[in-house]
Amino acid sequence: MSIGNSPEDERPFEDVSDEARLSVGRALQQARIAAGLTVDDVSNATRVRLPIVHAIEADDFAPCGGDVYARGHIRTLARAVALDPGPLLAQYDADHGGRPAPTPAAPLFEAERIRPERRGPNWTAAMVAAIVAVVGFVGFTAFKGEDDGGSAAVAEGATPSAGTSATTKPKTEKPEDPKPEPSDSAIAAAPQDKVTVRVSAADGESWISAKDHTGGLLFDGLLKQGESKTFQDSERINLVLGDAGAIQLYVNGKKIDDKWQPGAVERLTYTKGDPQAG
Template identity: 80%
Template sequence: MSIGNSPEDERPFEDASEEARPSIGRALRQARIARGLTVDDVSTATRVRIAIIHAIEADDFTPCGGDVYARGHIRTLARAVRLDPAPLIEQFEATHGGRPAPTPAAPLFEAERIRPERRGPNWTAAMVAAIVAVIGFVGFTAVKGDGGGTKEQVADGTTPEASTSASAVPKNDKPVDITPAPSDSAIAAAPQDKVTVQVTATDGRSWISAKDHNGRLLFDGLLKQGESKTFQDSQKVNLVLGDAGVIQLYVNGKKIDDDFRPGAVERLTYTKGDPQVG
């Protein structure tokens, strides 16, 4: 028997930092408790639903609706409890396969925007052209008829001033009556005593959540391309848009022209006095 280190004792120590590193949910929960915040406090500050916060703290990211939304929730919750979100995102990507490189979210939406759309015949332009043609034909016929009368008046020695002025008036006035194109307010008309928000997925699909002024959930789900939802409340409507870049909003009958980035998560609040950014 020899005195000294055995071969087993000479093996390098294993790095226990990975084993000691808390999970994403545990790190967020510990930081929240350390700051003296409840789940309700974090939900109120971030507009993230209580059920989703509980699930993330239990390392269950299924209710988020996908990896893109899960990353957005992790960043939001980390900032709320004063944590650096970058290490948590790296940890999430390491355990969930990382961000998909071949088909990132933003290029997909950009491709859908650039791709030309099939359009049907423009019946409005055809109708306007037909009206103008009819008016022109009537005016030409009237002028032609007046020309024959003018020749007779010249032969009789009279002047054609009265007939010329009479025929000129209908030619200039009638084209003004062409029906104007409908405005945005007419398309999305809304009552004045309520706040009305219309959400339409124009350039892709997006998860959305809507609540009234009491926090009651009006809708929570996926809005597919071409689908639309309308929400009303007596005071205000709170929105969370999972991919604001594909959404078109009408608030109280007026179009919102915010330039949202594709893939961006936006939290908005609108009242009866809007449109203005929530």
């Protein structure tokens, strides 16, 4: 027995290499801390989402979505924290049943084989359709020619009567001209047994009202500038002029020269014989 050493110090060293070995996530975490980086720094630098970085450092590879993606994330994170990704990938494969097998190429070639072939245009069907169209057009043309010939023969042999000519255009009836207002000469030739009054809005518009000797209304409305109205009665015409200054009067063919003021309202009565305001 050695002096100064206890029995515990003399026991043989145990092989604790497997227990002392760091896991993949722990190795990445320690390397990140040693590099002075936060999880946010690593996530921003590698574009690996923050929850996945946390899960990998906790040796939870389920959020990666499969071994292929997990190996890719381990390689990316190892390079970001200055670690060799080779030993970490080998350790991950040993812990998870080996490296994933490559995707077989047979399904790709199978999918390529079943892709439908591109066919060219069906020229036979196109030629048949063209022939049918030509034959139909020729037949239609021949039938139309015979029909036109028969019509021409009928047209040459028949002599249409003058009263039933198909080409004669119907006469368009000329619209009747509106009856003109009586002129000064017409007023002058008015019957002597009646009173005739013509009202003309020469200098502006004016409201007028005209009644016969029985009180019957002949006109009641606005007479616009340039318009005229003529009234006749067997005995008497009663007038009301809303703006007498804008009106010219002709009574029994003679012009009334009264100087009415603009805007003046005049009530007038005219009878047979010489003009005389009632």
